[in-house]
Amino acid sequence: MSGGEAFALEKVSKRYGDLSALSEVSFTVREGEAVGYLGPNGSGKTTTLKLLSGLTRPTAGSLRLGGIDPAKDRARALASVGVLVETPGVLPYVRGRDLLEHIAEVKGLPVHERGAAVVRAAKRLDVVEPLDRPLGTLSTGLLRRLLLAGSLIGDPRVLVLDEPTLGLDPAARADLRRVLRELRQEGRTIFLSTHLLEDVEEVCHRVLFLRAGRLVGEAPVEAGAEDGATVRPRTLRVRTSSASPVAGLRALLPPEVELEETRAGREFLLKFKGDEAAQSQVVRALVTGGVAVSRVEAVGSDLGTLYLQKVGREDAA
Amino acid sequence: MSALVANARWELIRLVRSKRLFLLVIPVIAGPVGSLLAFLYFAHVQANGTLLTHGTALTLGLFVTGGLAGMVMLDLGALTVGEEIARRSHMISFGLPQSRAGILAGRLLVVFGLTLGAFVVGGLLVWPIASAVVPASSGEAAPLFDPVHLFEGVLCLLLFLGAIAVNASVLTRSSSEALVAGVLAGVVTVALAGWFTYEGQISMLFPAVLLAVAVVALLWSFLRFESLDT
Numbered sequence: 251m252s253g254g255e256a257f258a259l260e261k262v263s264k265r266y267g268d269l270s271a272l273s274e275v276s277f278t279v280r281e282g283e284a285v286g287y288l289g290p291n292g293s294g295k296t297t298t299l300k301l302l303s304g305l306t307r308p309t310a311g312s313l314r315l316g317g318i319d320p321a322k323d324r325a326r327a328l329a330s331v332g333v334l335v336e337t338p339g340v341l342p343y344v345r346g347r348d349l350l351e352h353i354a355e356v357k358g359l360p361v362h363e364r365g366a367a368v369v370r371a372a373k374r375l376d377v378v379e380p381l382d383r384p385l386g387t388l389s390t391g392l393l394r395r396l397l398l399a400g401s402l403i404g405d406p407r408v409l410v411l412d413e414p415t416l417g418l419d420p421a422a423r424a425d426l427r428r429v430l431r432e433l434r435q436e437g438r439t440i441f442l443s444t445h446l447l448e449d450v451e452e453v454c455h456r457v458l459f460l461r462a463g464r465l466v467g468e469a470p471v472e473a474g475a476e477d478g479a480t481v482r483p484r485t486l487r488v489r490t491s492s493a494s495p496v497a498g499l500r501a502l503l504p505p506e507v508e509l510e511e512t513r514a515g516r517e518f519l520l521k522f523k524g525d526e527a528a529q530s531q532v533v534r535a536l537v538t539g540g541v542a543v544s545r546v547e548a549v550g551s552d553l554g555t556l557y558l559q560k561v562g563r564e565d566a567a
Numbered sequence: 568m569s570a571l572v573a574n575a576r577w578e579l580i581r582l583v584r585s586k587r588l589f590l591l592v593i594p595v596i597a598g599p600v601g602s603l604l605a606f607l608y609f610a611h612v613q614a615n616g617t618l619l620t621h622g623t624a625l626t627l628g629l630f631v632t633g634g635l636a637g638m639v640m641l642d643l644g645a646l647t648v649g650e651e652i653a654r655r656s657h658m659i660s661f662g663l664p665q666s667r668a669g670i671l672a673g674r675l676l677v678v679f680g681l682t683l684g685a686f687v688v689g690g691l692l693v694w695p696i697a698s699a700v701v702p703a704s705s706g707e708a709a710p711l712f713d714p715v716h717l718f719e720g721v722l723c724l725l726l727f728l729g730a731i732a733v734n735a736s737v738l739t740r741s742s743s744e745a746l747v748a749g750v751l752a753g754v755v756t757v758a759l760a761g762w763f764t765y766e767g768q769i770s771m772l773f774p775a776v777l778l779a780v781a782v783v784a785l786l787w788s789f790l791r792f793e794s795l796d797t
């Protein structure tokens with residue numbers, strides 16, 4: 251992270267008639283930072299993103315995007331921003347390439363560079379083949395990836411993304427997270443609004459919690475802070491079919507694994523940080539050590555626990 | 568300016584991909600051909616004693632071509648903005664680094680330019696066709712409308728209909744409601760024109776007022792479009 255301010259909100263409020271969508275929200279996101287924005291439905295996440303994208307104006311307060319207020323000078327403020335807010339509708343008869351080339355033109359790319367920029371963005375999201383198909387014939391997932399490709403055109407330094415993995419199948423979701431991690435590693439600023447805690451855990455350095463239009467907390471995300479992809483805090487609940495002493499288990503496990511006995515000799519919580527392979531190694535260490543493991547289940551992440559503490563049970567993913 | 572050019576190009580792509588571009592053929596071909604059929608009919612009736620002058624033929628031809636161009640203008644005007652807002656695809660264009668005025672100006676430039684252009688071509692074709700079927704003769708009675716004035720008046724009417732449709736689409740966020748608003752505006756305008764003609768009070772002031780209303784409606788559209796909340 252280079253540390254300069256990418257964008258900032260200062261006491262921003264937004265009302266729609268009698269409804270208060272956002273209330274005095276303030277935060278700063280620094281250049282190169284990946285920040286998750288979590289909150290239940292109707293908490294004001296999309297409104298925040300619309301404000302950042304110049305799609306709507308605040309009722310009170312101010313915001314700066316690269317030091318510029320998007321409501322005052324949208325063109326300059328959004329010059330280095332890639333935006334995907336909600337799921338925009340598309341004109342079904344228009345082709346993907348038409349839309350992406352239009353975006354490239356509006357972003358000021360010279361004519362001779364537009365075609366290559368479109369293909370580069372499409373390749374990154376694996377949507378080269380559908381480029382020449384009418385948008386109305388694409389599946390939800392393909393369309394979403396194509397729109398995301400559009401947000402990458404022009405090499406934006408800041409990405410403002412609303413539920414980017416919505417509607418994607420698990421494989422496509424994993425691919426997209428990989429792309430987002432790559433973008434983060436390239437030093438781009440990512441602001442990611444999502445319901446999916448996994449998205450935040452795998453991509454972000456920090457998370458902001460929003461509830462009923464107010465920021466109710468923030469926390470660092472350990473996994474996102476590291477370069478290394480899917481390494482994240484994990485908790486496994488292990489049950490055994492015969493009584494196993496804690497000391498016996500302790501001796502089998504690597505020292506970095508925290509061990510907690512939750513049912514005398516029969517159930518344990520194992521906390522550690524690692525990827526899927528590390529998780530398998532932990533379980534294998536128990537089995538090869540002669541522990542009669544009858545059941546292993548992953549329990550909610552630390553972020554999930556924190557989410558529930560901050561915004562309540564509603565919509566926890 | 569770059570937003571205007573980009574959006575003019577985008578509007579052209581939309582017209583081509585949606586095949587609405589073919590609508591522009593209507594005033595160019597159906598207008599003069601429809602006029603020709605009408606002239607031939609009236610020429611036939613004239614042979615049996617009913618009078619069709621060259622001036623009246625031009626008037627009739629411009630009404631036919633202008634009416635068809637009006638329908639095209641209403642359709643394209645309502646869709647140019649209304650379709651995107653109704654489908655929420657403006658969430659893409661509004662999130663791009665461009666002014667909203669540039670978006671609207673670029674699109675209207677294409678829709679208004681092409682439709683007015685189609686009427687001009689179709690309307691001008693009426694002249695040689697009318698001359699071929701009903702040659703001008705000295706001493707013929709003056710038509711109800713001066714053809715040149717009518718030609719200019721239809722241009723103002725087309726701009727008026729387009730502006731009303733665009734304004735309604737921005738206000739209602741719906742292309743279908745904008746189309747209805749445009750049709751109603753057209754009906755009221757034609758009724759008023761008919762009344763003034765009946766009273767013998769029709770003049771170039773009428774299209775001038777239509778043009779002024781069109782300008783106001785367009786300015787209002789730009790203001791509303793600029794502050795359109797998503």
